[in-house]
Each structure stands twice: as C-alpha cells, then as structure tokens.
Amino acid sequence: MIEGTSLNINSLIGGDEKAFQAFFVDYYPVLVSFAMKYLENQETAEDVVQDVFVKIWETREKLGGIDNLPAYLYQMVRFKSFNYLRTEKIRQDATKFFTEELEVTEINEYIRNETFRIIMHALEDLPLGSRNVFSRAIQGYSAKEIADELGIAVETVKKQKQVARRILKEKLGNLLSLFFLVG
Template sequence: MMGETPKDVHSLMLGDEKAFQVLFVDYYSVLVSFAMKYLDNQDVAEDIVQDVFVKIWETREKLGAVDNLSAYLYQMVRYKCFSHLRAEKVRQRVTKSFTEEFDETEINEYIKNETFRIVMNALEDLPPGSRNVFSRAIQGYSAKEIAEELGIAVETVKKQKQVARRLLKEKLGNLFTLFFTMA
C-alpha cells in the first residue's frame, strides 16, 4: 500500500480491516524509524506510531480529504513526536521545580517533624522519674536545681539522668548524639 491507490484508501474508509492491516505492515517500521529521528526512546517511538494508527482507524471516514496518505502519516508522527517532546520538557521543568521546592521546604519540614515525633515518643517511654529529671536537664536546669525542685537527692538526679541517657541511646541511636549531647 506504499503507493496507495484511491481504491485502497476507499477500502480503508469503509472499515476494511485487511486494508488497515496492509497499511500497518507497510508503514509501521518506517514510521518508527522516522520517529526515532526525533526521539531517543524506541518504546516511545513505537507508542507514538501505534497511536497514529489508532487515530487513522478511528477517523478513517475522513481520509477521503487526504491527498497523500503516506505524507499524512509522516506528518502525524512528526506532530505527535513534537507534542511528546513539548510535554516531556514541561514535565521535566515542573518535576524539577517541584522537586527543588519539595526538597528545600517539605522534606526538611517532614524530617524535622518526624524526628521530633520519634524523640518525643522515646522520652514518653522513659520511666516517670527519669523522664522528669531528663526533661528538666534538657531545659538547662542543673542537677542541684532539679533535686531541689523535685525534692530528691542530687545523686538520685544524676542516677536518673544516667538511666534516661542509656535508654534513649538504645532507642534513638545516632539521633541521641545529635539532640542530647548537652543533657
């Protein structure tokens, strides 16, 4: 059908599947090669050519207005390639913009919130005495101030801090070092 005749196009317009199959077999591989001149992805080129053939089948009744079906097929493939490239460029620009924005703000916010949640859960899991002492210690109170406020011995404060540090190190690992080196 490479040198299609008006009869071939007419048969295609009437829904002759055999005429469509002949057209597909004659043009598919050359149109994929043509699409590859614009694209660097074989799968995308094949998808575009298949889309063109689907469109030809769906609009076959209108093919009578086409003077040269071969040129029309190449034109459709070229147009779809350009459309794909434009869409891909827009997608990459939007993805890059979104990723940069997401990286800088949302990921940092997520990490901060998630870290805070993990640390707070670890603090909540401490025994009550250790939790009271350690909470005050990370607020900057001295062992003497904590002992006076809670009505316990300074040695008890030190022991409770030691227990809290050990439990938090076990639970938080490296996060402990990041957050609690001063307590």
C-alpha cells in the same frame, strides 16, 4: 490506490480491516524509524506510531479529503512526537520542581525540629526561676503578667529574663535571636 502501495483508499475508508492491516504493515517500520529521529527511544517511537494508526482508523471516513496520505502520516508522526516531547518536558519540569520543593520542605522541617529540640534542651538547663520566667515570656506574657502569676516583683522578672538570655546566648549563640525575640 495509494502511491507505492497496493492499498485502495476506498477500502480503508470503508473499514476493511485487511486493507488497514496491509497499510499498517507497509508504513509502520518506516514511521517508527522516522519517529526515532525525534524521540531517540524505540518503545516511545513505537507508541507514537501506534497512536497515529489508531487515529487513522478512528477517522478513516475523512481520509478521502487527504491528497497525499503518506505525507499526512509523516506529518502526524512528527506532530505526535513533538507533542510527546513537550508533554514529557512539562512532566519532568513539574517532577523536578516538586522534588526540589519537597526536599526544601523536608530540610526546613528537619531544621525546625532540630532547632526546637536544641532550644528546649537549653531551656531545661536554665535555673528554675529563669526557666519559669523565660518560658512564659516566649509564650507572649508581659513582665507584669508573669510577675502576677509567679507572685514576684516585675524587676525580678526582668532580672530572670536577663539571666536566661545570657545563659541561652552562651549555649545557643545567634540561634537565640532567630527564635526568641523576647523583650
């Protein structure tokens, strides 16, 4: 017999469902109340206690080696409550991290797209010669390659790049130096 109940531990170990049901009815309410001290959520406390009873049923053959089953139950509920809190904290931290990371990524993507749009708009406003030279320069072409491709002198390429930089700097300010480090 378990102290304070009419449960015969041997009946429970033997798989007597009625004995288990009586055991459950005796301890479930007090264990949920006990779990609430840690979890502060009725539904979660009930889930934890139900998990404990499932574990008790699944391992009932080992219950004979437990000296104080009620104390063991309370210990299991406490352990499972702490496990739940630890898992929940990890889940919340991970969710927070990924949410913040996603927000930063989305913001960076927005900034990148908007900057590209502004720069492309500014490039379209350049005089044709400067636009042709500068667009090739930002693609990595050297002054000589640009001059050869456009059939103009290298000095003209340099002059057109200067004109483009001046106009873009007026329109874009420091934004130009962040994205076009063109020599």
